[in-house]
Amino acid sequence: xxxxxxxxxxxxxLIYGLLEYRDRVKESGLEIIPIKTGTPLVKLGFISxxxxxxIMDVTNEDQAGIAEDAGAVGVMVLDxxxxxxxxxxxxxxxxxxxxxxxxxxTITIPVSAKCRIGHTEEAVLLExxxxxxxxxxxxxxxxxxxxxxxxxxxxxxxVNGARNLxxxxxxxxxxxxxxxxxxxxxxxxxxxxxxxxxxxxxDIASLRGHYINNDLxxxxxxxxxxxxxxxxxxxxxxxxxxxxxxxxxxxxxxPADAALMMWLGSDGVFVGSxxxxxxxxxxxxxxxVLATSxxxxxxxxxxxxxxxxxxxxxxxxxxxxLKPEQLMQIRGE
Amino acid sequence: MIGVLGxxxxxxxxxxxxxxxxNVKPVIIKRSEDMSNVDALIxxxxxxxxxxxLIFAKNLDKKIIEFAxxxxxxxxxxxxxxxxAKKVSDKIVGETGQKTLALMNITVVRNIFGRQRxxxxxxVDTKIGRLKVAFIRAPGIIDAQPPAEIIGYIDHPATxxxxxxxxxxxxxxxxxxxxxTGDKTLYQYIISLIKK
Numbered sequence: 446x447x448x449x450x451x452x453x454x455x456x457x458x459l460i461y462g463l464l465e466y467r468d469r470v471k472e473s474g475l476e477i478i479p480i481k482t483g484t485p486l487v488k489l490g491f492i493s494x495x496x497x498x499x500i501m502d503v504t505n506e507d508q509a510g511i512a513e514d515a516g517a518v519g520v521m522v523l524d525x526x527x528x529x530x531x532x533x534x535x536x537x538x539x540x541x542x543x544x545x546x547x548x549x550x551t552i553t554i555p556v557s558a559k560c561r562i563g564h565t566e567e568a569v570l571l572e573x574x575x576x577x578x579x580x581x582x583x584x585x586x587x588x589x590x591x592x593x594x595x596x597x598x599x600x601x602x603x604v605n606g607a608r609n610l611x612x613x614x615x616x617x618x619x620x621x622x623x624x625x626x627x628x629x630x631x632x633x634x635x636x637x638x639x640x641x642x643x644x645x646x647x648d649i650a651s652l653r654g655h656y657i658n659n660d661l662x663x664x665x666x667x668x669x670x671x672x673x674x675x676x677x678x679x680x681x682x683x684x685x686x687x688x689x690x691x692x693x694x695x696x697x698x699x700p701a702d703a704a705l706m707m708w709l710g711s712d713g714v715f716v717g718s719x720x721x722x723x724x725x726x727x728x729x730x731x732x733x734v735l736a737t738s739x740x741x742x743x744x745x746x747x748x749x750x751x752x753x754x755x756x757x758x759x760x761x762x763x764x765x766x767l768k769p770e771q772l773m774q775i776r777g778e
Numbered sequence: 779m780i781g782v783l784g785x786x787x788x789x790x791x792x793x794x795x796x797x798x799x800x801n802v803k804p805v806i807i808k809r810s811e812d813m814s815n816v817d818a819l820i821x822x823x824x825x826x827x828x829x830x831x832l833i834f835a836k837n838l839d840k841k842i843i844e845f846a847x848x849x850x851x852x853x854x855x856x857x858x859x860x861x862x863a864k865k866v867s868d869k870i871v872g873e874t875g876q877k878t879l880a881l882m883n884i885t886v887v888r889n890i891f892g893r894q895r896x897x898x899x900x901x902v903d904t905k906i907g908r909l910k911v912a913f914i915r916a917p918g919i920i921d922a923q924p925p926a927e928i929i930g931y932i933d934h935p936a937t938x939x940x941x942x943x944x945x946x947x948x949x950x951x952x953x954x955x956x957x958x959t960g961d962k963t964l965y966q967y968i969i970s971l972i973k974k
Contacts, residue, residue: 480900480934487897490788490912490958494823494857497786516831518786518824553868553888554825555915577894577915600895731831738785738832739808745836 483600488622491577492602492690495519495555495623495713499703499734500692502526502717505544506551508726515730519555519578521715522548527584527631528718528759531771537585539567542574549575557604562777563589572601578623580604583776584630584717593777596620606694608641608774610648611671614681617689618674624687626711627774628695631718633761635696635705637774642693642709649681656682686710695774698723698758700736700749707740722759729753780968781807781816783842785832787824787857791957799965810841817972818851821858823914823955826866826888827876829857834877846881851948851971853964859944859951860886860917882946883926886953890918890937899959904930904943906967912958919944919953 470477481487498518503509509520524540525533539560549556557578560567562585571579579601581594593616596603602622607613613624626645628638655663656679664682668675680688693706694715703714714737720726732752739745769775782792784806796804807813819842821829833839846852854862861878865885868874874888891898891913899912906929913932919941922928930943930952942953948971956964 478901480898482896482898484899486899486958487912487914490899490955491894491897491914493788493791493958494825494914496788496790496824497784498825498828513827516825516828518828549893550870553871553874554827555894572895575893575895602894734828734831735835739836742808 485622488600488602489689491555492604492623495692496690497738498713499730499737500557500713500715501720501730502715503548503721504540506547508721509548509552509556511727512720512730513552513554515727516734517554517730518713519557520548520552521557521559521580521717523559523584526718526721527773528633528722529631530584531631531762531773537561539564539571539585542570545571545576546574559585560594561585562587563592563594565594568594568599568601568603572599576601578602578604581621581777582606583627583773587776590777593619596622604692606774606777607645609644610681610687611673612778613645613687613691614671614673614677618677621689623690623692625692625694625715628693628697629764629767630695630773631762632696632764632767633698633719633722633759634764635698635702636764638693638695638697638706639709641695641774642706642711645687645691646710649686652678652682653685656685696761697733698761699729699753699755700732700746703733704736704740704746704749707737713737718759723753723757725753725757729757779803779805779816780818780820781805781813782820782822783807783829783833783838783858785824786828787822788955788957789822792820792822792855795957795960795962795965799962799969802969809836810838813841813845816845816850818853818968819845820968821852821854821861822957823856823858826857826860826878827874830861830877833861833879839879842879843881846879846949849948849973851950851968852881853950853952853968855952855955855957856914856916859919859953860888862949862951863919865921882944882949882951883923884919884928884944884946884951885921886917886951887920888917889915890920890940891916891934892936896936900932902930902932902942902954906930906943907963909954909956909963910959910961911954911956913942913954914958916942917953918942919951922946
């Protein structure tokens, strides 16, 4: 107990010391306006600027230039596109830092990169070179099957994938500033992304219903059953939406895919293999940007869809032909 | 009625704040015809290259330029400020060659404080008061030629003194985000510019 007496005594001295210092600064007429970096507000504010936009997977600075010219709100630098990761097999790791730096020095829009689930050091490296957004991604081979990265420790915002609301809320609890559907990466098949977005929407609608009925017990039960903090469940129920920006990802290949995901309530879209695995990347990138912004205007989505040819779309993979061990979405729950 | 350009970016945050101000009806602008009954326009934050491309793709540029020339107030925040500027470059990349509306006689440098890691929240002293705002991969206003005038500066340890708020008659360029921190001072100022 004596330890705690001493601790509290010191704490009191510290607080009073700080107050005295503040008064002295005020009297001297010198006013210090703090400039705060890396706070949750700064991270969430940045993510908010991406809304209604498209972030495109690229593997080099030439593709990054095409993405910027097409109107992307950001690029995601990978060593291999998700489709190629799937085909290559082996261990998929974070991209070459030299390539990421080259991309950062070539384009003016935000640059993101992926690190492996649980690989804190890869994330440290990405923050060190100045990446704007880190994706702790199931596309790469996870290194920790129990814990994700503690993202509160970083000044750089993180995005994580989720297949359902509890997964999303757990990632937010770990410090993620942004969520995306997992879908099934590298398939060119939007089916799984649709499924994940609808599962999330139904959960949110049901939580909202409990909130309106003042049934806080149901929120408490949801929190217990799904292993998510009650405060985040309550926040979601009060807002009636995902508490952070929520993008669609995994299998988006055409302007109509992007517009569909926006209709389902996505705040924006990640396109992985869909652009640079097609044979018309320039016009397809531009068309997907247009369809994402004007998803609620069928005339414009038609205009966008006409900019691409279905003969040029990536062939894609039927998810039913994948073996369970080939699914990326089950990584990191 | 105040319009917020809703092509890309954080336009919903602007709408939410405007709703909290008396006698203001906010409306999202995505097409030229949406602008017919609007008294003032806000171009929000987002990616300036994306919003710019979409403005030109849907021929909104002519409508916005006409709107501004008629003397109705236009506020650009961050990306919006870039789109109002006549001259734009990037801190690292240099000349960007991006198309803007070129309505204000100001020179803007994109990403002047650095990347997202260097983004920050702070208070800024301006001629219209002290604002609590966020700078997100923010640009800076390094020059203003009459009739444009810089009316707010920040002293940043990395860059020194940089212009962050500029006015040219009915046009206002802010390189920061009042909508992220919920400061209403700039909105009141824009409303005061609406001709009765």
